[in-house]
Amino acid sequence: MRLRLQNLDLNFGEDSVLRDLSVESGEPSVLAIVGPSGGGKSTLLRILAGLLRPSSGDVYWDDVRMSFSEKNLLAYRRRVGTVFQSFNLFPHLSAVENIALPLRTVHRFSQGDAMERAEHYLDRFQLSKHLHKKPGELSGGQRQRAAIARAMAFEPKLLFFDEPTSSLDPEMTYEVLEAIREIRNDGRDLVLVTHEINFAEEVADELWFLYDGVITEKGSPKEVIRSAASEEARRFFERVLRW
Amino acid sequence: MIDCRSILLRPTAAGSVVSYLGLFLGWLAALVLLAGFFSFAFFQLDYSWNWDGVWVYREKFLDGWITTLWISAVSLLLSVGIGFLVALGRSSRIYFVGSLSALYVELIRGTPFLVQILIFFYIVADGYGISNRYVVGILVLSVFAGAYIAEIFRAGFESVSSSQRESARAVGFTQSQTLRYVVLPQALRQSLPPLSGQFASLIKDSSLLSIIAVSELTLNAQEVNSFTFSAFESFLPLAIGYLILTLPVSMFSRYLEARLKHPS
Numbered sequence: 001m002r003l004r005l006q007n008l009d010l011n012f013g014e015d016s017v018l019r020d021l022s023v024e025s026g027e028p029s030v031l032a033i034v035g036p037s038g039g040g041k042s043t044l045l046r047i048l049a050g051l052l053r054p055s056s057g058d059v060y061w062d063d064v065r066m067s068f069s070e071k072n073l074l075a076y077r078r079r080v081g082t083v084f085q086s087f088n089l090f091p092h093l094s095a096v097e098n099i100a101l102p103l104r105t106v107h108r109f110s111q112g113d114a115m116e117r118a119e120h121y122l123d124r125f126q127l128s129k130h131l132h133k134k135p136g137e138l139s140g141g142q143r144q145r146a147a148i149a150r151a152m153a154f155e156p157k158l159l160f161f162d163e164p165t166s167s168l169d170p171e172m173t174y175e176v177l178e179a180i181r182e183i184r185n186d187g188r189d190l191v192l193v194t195h196e197i198n199f200a201e202e203v204a205d206e207l208w209f210l211y212d213g214v215i216t217e218k219g220s221p222k223e224v225i226r227s228a229a230s231e232e233a234r235r236f237f238e239r240v241l242r243w
Numbered sequence: 244m245i246d247c248r249s250i251l252l253r254p255t256a257a258g259s260v261v262s263y264l265g266l267f268l269g270w271l272a273a274l275v276l277l278a279g280f281f282s283f284a285f286f287q288l289d290y291s292w293n294w295d296g297v298w299v300y301r302e303k304f305l306d307g308w309i310t311t312l313w314i315s316a317v318s319l320l321l322s323v324g325i326g327f328l329v330a331l332g333r334s335s336r337i338y339f340v341g342s343l344s345a346l347y348v349e350l351i352r353g354t355p356f357l358v359q360i361l362i363f364f365y366i367v368a369d370g371y372g373i374s375n376r377y378v379v380g381i382l383v384l385s386v387f388a389g390a391y392i393a394e395i396f397r398a399g400f401e402s403v404s405s406s407q408r409e410s411a412r413a414v415g416f417t418q419s420q421t422l423r424y425v426v427l428p429q430a431l432r433q434s435l436p437p438l439s440g441q442f443a444s445l446i447k448d449s450s451l452l453s454i455i456a457v458s459e460l461t462l463n464a465q466e467v468n469s470f471t472f473s474a475f476e477s478f479l480p481l482a483i484g485y486l487i488l489t490l491p492v493s494m495f496s497r498y499l500e501a502r503l504k505h506p507s
Contacts (some may be wrong), residue, residue, distance in 0.1 A: 051412055078415035087406040092428045100425060102414040150414065 001158065001189040002027050003048075005215075008057035010043055017043045019213040020059065028205035032221065035210035036236055041193040042085075042162050044210065045061060048191055049160040050076040061158075064146045078106055081151030081159040084190065086167040088147035089135040095122060096131040099150045107154045121149040125179055141172025148179050152188075159183060162190045179201075197240050201225055209233045296471030297480065304477075308484045314381055314459060315446045315488065321385035322445065323438075326392025333397055344393070351390035356451055359387055364455045380452040387447045395437045399430035399478030432503050439496030443489040450485070460484050 008021040026029060026070045031233040033041050046052035048059065050066075066076070080116045089098045099118035103109040109117065122128055125145040134177045135143050144164055151159055161180070165173040177199050183190055184203060194200050200207060201221040209217035210222060217224050225241070228234045250265040332344035363383040364376070366382070372388035373379055403426050411421040464477035495497075 010420060043370055049413065074415065074417065077413060082413040084406065084410065084413070087404065088410050090407065090410070090429075092432065094280055102416070105424065106415040 001025070001029070001031070002063070003031065003191075004060040004063070006058045006060070008044075008047070008059065009055045010040075010047065010052070011055045017213055018047075018054070021214060023215040023217070024217060025208075025209065026206055028189075029075045029187070030184055030192065031206050031208065032200040032204035033191070033193045033208045033210055034195075034200055034236075036232075039182050039210045040213045041210050044147070045162050045191065049080060049082045051082070077214045079156055079158070081156040083147050083159070083161045083164050085163045086140075088141055088145075088149070091135050094132045094134055095127060095138065095146045098135070098146060100155045102150070103153060103215060117153055118149075120147065121153045122191070124182070125149045139172065140168045141175040144168060144172070144176045145179050148176070148183075152183065154187075156188070158189045158191070161190065161194070163193050167197055177198055195240070197225065197237065209236070211236075246427055259291045290475070292473060292476065293473050294476060296473055297467060297476045300470065301469045303463050303467060304460070304480050304484065307458060307460035308487075311449055311460040311484070312447070312488065314370060314377070314384070314452070314457070315449050317383040318381050318449070319442055319445055321381065322388035322392050323421055325389030326396050328399060329389065329393035330396035333393070334400065344376060348390045348393055351387055352394075354450055356387050357454070359383060360451060360455060373380050376455050376457055378458040380449075380455060384445065384449055384452065387448065388441060391444075392438065392439050395441060396430065398437075399432075399434035400426060402433045403429045435503060436500045437497065439492055446488045446492070447485055 003025040005021050005023050009016065010018040010019050021044075033044065035041055043052065045089055047054050053068045053073075067073075089095070090101075096118045097113065099121060100109075100111075100114040103114035103117055104111065119128070119131060122131055125148060127142060127149065128228060130138060130146075132143060135146070136144065148161075148164070164180070165176050168176060173196070177196065180190070180192070180203060182201075192200070192204065204221050207217075207219065207221040207224045208215050209228065209229075209230075211232050216230050217228050224233070225237050228237060249262050250268060251260065252265075307450060328345060329344045333348070335341050335344070348458045354363040355393065360380075360383050363386075364379050368374075368379045368382075373382075399435060407425055416424065450461035452459055453465065456462065460481060464481040467477045468474065
């Protein structure tokens with residue numbers, strides 16, 4: 001993918017979350033966005049995933065301008081997969097129904113095809129024993145893997161992950177990170193907001209550092225993490241890597 | 244030998260077995276206490292009871308009871324429809340629809356049902372030419388209960404978190420798909436227990452329709468009292484008649500609460 005942001009602004013009332021953001025990526029398959037909390041990472045991801053409209057500015061995917069009309073956003077959201085921090089799954093539906101329902105109603109799969117596809121993806125993420133459990137009966141890691149399975153089940157070219165591991169303990173984090181590695185092996189593109197700097201370094205082709213609504217650093221993960229130019233970025237990486 | 248504590252007290256540890264003997268004795272003691280309390284009061288009263296008179300009119304009680312049953316059933320359906328639409332209306336983006344819904348809920352909940360019945364029957368229904376008192380009774384009862392049900396549904400809608408709505412958008416649901424597949428099932432689940440409580444209230448509130456001469460259970464009981472020149476005898480079958488309707492509703496609600504609990 002090639003992603004270009006041009007003069008992107010986002011204001012919530014008086015607060016400006018993104019400020020005249022202009023940046024252009026290389027051609028990464030996995031793009032990681034990191035930075036301190038409150039810097040606008042999740043907001044930026046929501047704009048890219050078609051869930052939030054910027055106050056002004058443009059987003060280009062492979063030089064095609066993204067349309068922010070509600071009709072086009074709906075069509076766009078139906079082509080991409082999104083996984084959030086938590087509370088992804090619908091609590092009143094079993095794991096397999098969570099995946100099969102959007103396949104049937106949004107992507108027009110037949111009942112049988114939807115179930116088959118849902119079971120296949122749950123199996124891929126080692127959840128075949130838990131098909132008929134409700135989210136409340138699954139562990140945090142299992143829930144997040146089911147959410148990833150749901151985002152992948154209709155085989156989108158592009159996926160968005162918003163801090164998929166931040167509400168999990170280390171063992172479950174490992175499970176989810178393994179699942180993300182799977183996606184990479186599938187050759188799908190992924191934009192990822194994360195706190196896991198080590199993981200970002202390993203899995204991403206390009207890293208953006210977002211600080212106070214502006215991208216202040218970008219490049220290959222190694223470059224950005226080891227030899228950041230700005231004082232804020234150096235301090236941030238020093239702190240998160242110390243532990 | 245029987246352990247006294249296990250009969251007297253509910254076990255504290257989760258998963259331990261409840262003593263059925265203890266449960267039975269507990270209910271028995273509670274009933275005896277209640278019976279004793281009222282028996283004392285009844286025996287103090289210097290009054291010659293005349294149950295024969297009530298027995299003669301047993302069919303009149305049954306007729307009234309059946310009227311109460313069907314008026315409640317029809318009003319229940321109507322009030323759920325009204326409540327649902329008004330709950331949606333309260334979150335409407337159109338100012339007028341929002342205001343109208345809020346006005347309706349506040350006016351109905353803020354005034355006595357008795358006043359509403361009188362205004363509707365003698366002024367509104369009269370003005371619009373509705374002369375059938377049963378139609379008026381069902382309408383006014385539905386409008387009354389609908390306001391409370393609207394608030395129950397509204398609380399249910401609001402209990403569905405914004406992250407659930409965002410998740411629904413992310414999987415590509417349209418607004419109506421989000422409502423149908425995500426918001427409604429979760430909101431209904433939240434609403435069912437308070438809703439069945441409201442249904443029990445609706446059944447009892449139908450008794451007030453007696454003041455516009457809807458021939459339901461309460462009116463018939465009052466008539467039996469005057470036919471037989473008695474003061475109290477009709478009230479006992481009256482209370483039992485309502486309990487036969489409301490107890491199953493409240494038991495059903497208890498059952499639903501237990502069944503719909505899903506860990507989140």
